[in-house]
Amino acid sequence: xxxxxxxxxGLAHIQNGLIGAGIPVLETELNxxxxxxxxxxxxxxxxxxSAADVPNLDKARLNVLEFRHEVLERITVGQxxxxxxxxxxxxxxxx
Numbered sequence: 001x002x003x004x005x006x007x008x009x010g011l012a013h014i015q016n017g018l019i020g021a022g023i024p025v026l027e028t029e030l031n032x033x034x035x036x037x038x039x040x041x042x043x044x045x046x047x048x049x050s051a052a053d054v055p056n057l058d059k060a061r062l063n064v065l066e067f068r069h070e071v072l073e074r075i076t077v078g079q080x081x082x083x084x085x086x087x088x089x090x091x092x093x094x095x
Contacts, residue, residue, distance in 0.1 A: 028063075028070045035060030 007029075018025050030036070035046060038054045046064060051057045 024074075026067070026070055026074070028067045030067055031063055033060045033063065 015025055033056060035049060035054045035057045038044070038049055039046060042049060042053070046057070046061055049057055054060075
C-alpha cells in the first residue's frame with residue numbers, strides 16, 4: 001500500500017502547469033485511500049462503512065471534510081458564488 005501523502009512528479013507537473021496558466025487549483029487533494037475504494041466494494045457511503053472493516057476510515061473522512069470545506073470556501077462570495085453571480089446578472093439586466 002502506497003503512502004497517501006506522496007505526490008507524484010506527474011501530478012506536480014500538471015498542477016504547476018495549471019497554476020502557471022492562471023487556472024486555480026484546489027490545495028486539498030483527495031488521497032488514494034482504502035476507504036474510498038471500499039465505498040464501491042461495500043456499496044456504502046463513508047458514513048456507512050465500519051472502522052472494523054476499513055483501515056484509516058477516520059483519515060478518509062477528515063480528508064473529505066477538508067476537501068468539502070475548500071470547495072465551499074471557493075464558491076462563496078468573491079470566488080464566483082451565488083451573490084456575485086446575482087450581482088452580475090442584475091447589472092447586466094439594468095443595461
